[in-house]
Amino acid sequence: MSAAADARRAGALPVPPGESLLSVRDLRVQFVRRGAAPVTAVDGVSFDVGAGEILGLVGESGCGKSVTSLAVMGLLPRRSSRVSGEVRFAGRDLLTLPQQQLRDLRGRELGMVFQDPMTSLNPVLTLGTQVTEVLRRHEGMGRREARERAADLLRGVGIPDPARRLGEYPHQLSGGMRQRALIAIALACRPRLLIADEPTTALDVTIQAQVLDLLQQLVRESGTAMVLITHDLGVVAGLCDRVDVLYAGRVVESANRRDLFAAPRHRYTQGLLGSVPRTDANGKVPLTPIPGSVRDMLPWADGCAFLPRCHRGDDACRTAGIDLEPRAGADAASTPPHRARCVHPAGLDDAPGPAGAQPAGAHAVARPDGAEVRP
Amino acid sequence: MLSLVLRRLGLLVPVLLGLSVLLFAWLRALPGDPARAMLGERATPAGIAAVNRLYGFDQPLWQQYFTYLGRMATGNFGNSTRTGQPVLSTFLERFPATVELALAALLVAICLGIPLGYFAARRNGSWLDHLAVGGSLLGVVVPVFFLAFLLKWLFALELGWLPTTGRQNPRIDATHITNLYVLDGLMTREWDAAWDAVLHLVLPAMALGAIPLAIVVRITRASVLDVLNEDHVRTAEAKGLLRGTVSRRHVLRNAMLPVSTTLGLQAGALLAGAVLTETVFAFNGIGEYLFQAVNQLDYPVLQGFILAIAVIYAVVNLLVDISYGLLDPRVRVS
Numbered sequence: 001m002s003a004a005a006d007a008r009r010a011g012a013l014p015v016p017p018g019e020s021l022l023s024v025r026d027l028r029v030q031f032v033r034r035g036a037a038p039v040t041a042v043d044g045v046s047f048d049v050g051a052g053e054i055l056g057l058v059g060e061s062g063c064g065k066s067v068t069s070l071a072v073m074g075l076l077p078r079r080s081s082r083v084s085g086e087v088r089f090a091g092r093d094l095l096t097l098p099q100q101q102l103r104d105l106r107g108r109e110l111g112m113v114f115q116d117p118m119t120s121l122n123p124v125l126t127l128g129t130q131v132t133e134v135l136r137r138h139e140g141m142g143r144r145e146a147r148e149r150a151a152d153l154l155r156g157v158g159i160p161d162p163a164r165r166l167g168e169y170p171h172q173l174s175g176g177m178r179q180r181a182l183i184a185i186a187l188a189c190r191p192r193l194l195i196a197d198e199p200t201t202a203l204d205v206t207i208q209a210q211v212l213d214l215l216q217q218l219v220r221e222s223g224t225a226m227v228l229i230t231h232d233l234g235v236v237a238g239l240c241d242r243v244d245v246l247y248a249g250r251v252v253e254s255a256n257r258r259d260l261f262a263a264p265r266h267r268y269t270q271g272l273l274g275s276v277p278r279t280d281a282n283g284k285v286p287l288t289p290i291p292g293s294v295r296d297m298l299p300w301a302d303g304c305a306f307l308p309r310c311h312r313g314d315d316a317c318r319t320a321g322i323d324l325e326p327r328a329g330a331d332a333a334s335t336p337p338h339r340a341r342c343v344h345p346a347g348l349d350d351a352p353g354p355a356g357a358q359p360a361g362a363h364a365v366a367r368p369d370g371a372e373v374r375p
Numbered sequence: 376m377l378s379l380v381l382r383r384l385g386l387l388v389p390v391l392l393g394l395s396v397l398l399f400a401w402l403r404a405l406p407g408d409p410a411r412a413m414l415g416e417r418a419t420p421a422g423i424a425a426v427n428r429l430y431g432f433d434q435p436l437w438q439q440y441f442t443y444l445g446r447m448a449t450g451n452f453g454n455s456t457r458t459g460q461p462v463l464s465t466f467l468e469r470f471p472a473t474v475e476l477a478l479a480a481l482l483v484a485i486c487l488g489i490p491l492g493y494f495a496a497r498r499n500g501s502w503l504d505h506l507a508v509g510g511s512l513l514g515v516v517v518p519v520f521f522l523a524f525l526l527k528w529l530f531a532l533e534l535g536w537l538p539t540t541g542r543q544n545p546r547i548d549a550t551h552i553t554n555l556y557v558l559d560g561l562m563t564r565e566w567d568a569a570w571d572a573v574l575h576l577v578l579p580a581m582a583l584g585a586i587p588l589a590i591v592v593r594i595t596r597a598s599v600l601d602v603l604n605e606d607h608v609r610t611a612e613a614k615g616l617l618r619g620t621v622s623r624r625h626v627l628r629n630a631m632l633p634v635s636t637t638l639g640l641q642a643g644a645l646l647a648g649a650v651l652t653e654t655v656f657a658f659n660g661i662g663e664y665l666f667q668a669v670n671q672l673d674y675p676v677l678q679g680f681i682l683a684i685a686v687i688y689a690v691v692n693l694l695v696d697i698s699y700g701l702l703d704p705r706v707r708v709s
Binding site (some may be wrong): 064075103105107108110111112114119121123124138171182272 | 416618632
């Protein structure tokens with residue numbers, strides 16, 4: 001799978017056999033402030049993404065998904081954060097790579113699309129400057145050549161009249177156009193890995209669907225690996241091959257999309273699915289929110305962080321070292337294995353489940369554009 | 376753009392009219408009598424009356440004002456009661472010196488202030504940052520005249536590195552075209568004259584530039600800190616741009632918006648500060664002349680010079696507003 005991606009670019013480092021294009025191992029991020037205890041935002045996250053694959057990182061605000069992506073890109077403030085673990089990209093550990101080499105990779109092999117298109121473009125520079133500068137930096141293009149390529153790129157992401165747009169400033173573009181421009185910038189050098197951090201959160205619903213379709217199309221066409229960060233299960237259902245669910249800085253469930261939606265194992269995943277409006281129930285099934293907020297958590301050292309919000313939790317959950325592992329024979333047989341970090345996995349251990357618990361079954365999830373996806 | 380400039384210039388007329396009334400009234404309210412100041416201790420009542428009649432000081436105030444206004448409309452700003460010289464020509468003759476000094480001070484403020492503020496922000500919390508913040512506080516609180524005397528004493532009198540007073544060594548037979556001595560020296564290729572003028576500028580420019588420098592450091596630092604936290608800088612970093620490109624194109628350029636506004640406001644401080652600095656260094660600009668005019672209650676000079684300074688201040692700020700449009704496309708539309 002990765003051989004095709006390697007062939008695209010002469011001189012790109014090959015992915016060592018048996019390794020994924022991006023392989024994150026035990027990633028840990030702490031934020032340190034003088035006079036305060038360090039805050040652990042990411043607590044031993046591991047995942048792999050191969051070429052042409054779309055991995056979803058899912059979780060609610062504050063679960064560490066954005067920090068994970070920034071850590072992979074090397075964009076966390078170096079003075080106030082401590083990052084450990086391993087981020088292997090095409091065989092190199094990005095965390096120990098010298099700054100200059102990391103700069104050579106960013107924008108060329110690693111592309112990133114950010115959450116808020118309204119603030120992610122520089123307001124005082126023309127779109128042309130902002131698109132061409134990445135081409136000139138990495139592809140060594142001259143002014144004119146870069147401008148022509150930039151126009152092609154903008155056309156490629158569906159921006160009409162690109163030659164004129166290149167001379168305009170971000171405030172002259174709508175939010176959707178800006179996000180398209182940011183996608184064009186991220187994909188300008190045909191990166192092997194694209195990280196999209198909630199790329200549709202700031203857009204209205206119809207534009208969301210367009211942008212998602214665009215991302216999917218671009219990724220499939222070019223064999224780019226993509227990490228899609230989102231809190232929106234509709235987006236996951238429509239786009240991702242595999243899903244890692246994050247809670248309090250750890251992966252609590254990891255499965256391919258079909259397994260995750262058909263049989264969520266972790267109670268948090270179950271809760272997330274229960275919070276999604278169901279279009280197959282004619283609006284008669286009330287939504288089941290997860291009680292409490294992400295702040296009501298137990299330190300992982302004392303047991304499951306989700307315990308204070310879990311309807312199924314008991315004293316068995318108050319134990320350190322609950323592993324992320326397959327919870328049933330069928331789960332282990334899945335490719336990749338369906339793993340969960342739960343002592344009482346849903347669908348396997350529902351005996352004392354109180355009223356209101358989610359039935360484990362096929363979930364249909366509404367995509368942002370109203371279409372329905374049955375995984 | 377043109378209509379904006381014209382509208383702003385049009386607005387200047389009522390402002391200046393108002394200012395001329397205030398100025399006229401305020402000068403007359405100052406203690407002291409210009410005729411007595413001119414004639415000295417042993418003035419006779421007859422002499423004083425003669426002087427008052429000569430300059431029209433015996434007429435009612437409103438009549439004096441309108442006479443003054445009428446003359447001004449024809450470009451006649453009167454003559455100095457002290458030297459008898461026409462106010463306008465004296466101003467034009469001395470103004471280049473003040474411009475040269477103000478530009479030099481501005482250069483000090485910009486060339487030191489922006490890098491200092493930038494690096495203080497980049498190394499937020501480091502010793503450099505503390506030094507920049509503390510030093511800029513010192514720069515603002517030390518009075519200009521004190522700093523001027525201190526610099527003069529240390530570098531000119533004690534160490535003898537730099538000249539004490541004046542704009543150029545009179546022994547250099549320099550050709551003057553614009554009366555901006557450094558520029559003149561460069562234009563006529565009289566390198567020694569230009570260099571000598573630069574040496575004469577160093578201390579006054581440092582004294583006058585201290586406050587703007589301190590303010591530029593502070594504003595740049597705060598502004599860079601703000602911009603560094605903005606999302607688009609992260610986007611620039613995600614593009615893998617070189618560090619220098621990110622700093623110049625994505626941080627400094629955006630951070631310059633508030634700095635340019637501040638610099639415009641500092642133009643007033645420079646012109647006002649020039650009065651003290653020029654006096655200490657016997658720098659023959661409008662500041663030094665104004666200082667003498669205040670001592671002698673030289674009404675025509677005070678009125679003319681202060682109005683001219685007001686016009687310059689307004690024009691400088693208009694230029695800053697225009698430059699703001701060049702820096703920030705978002706204000707260009709309206």
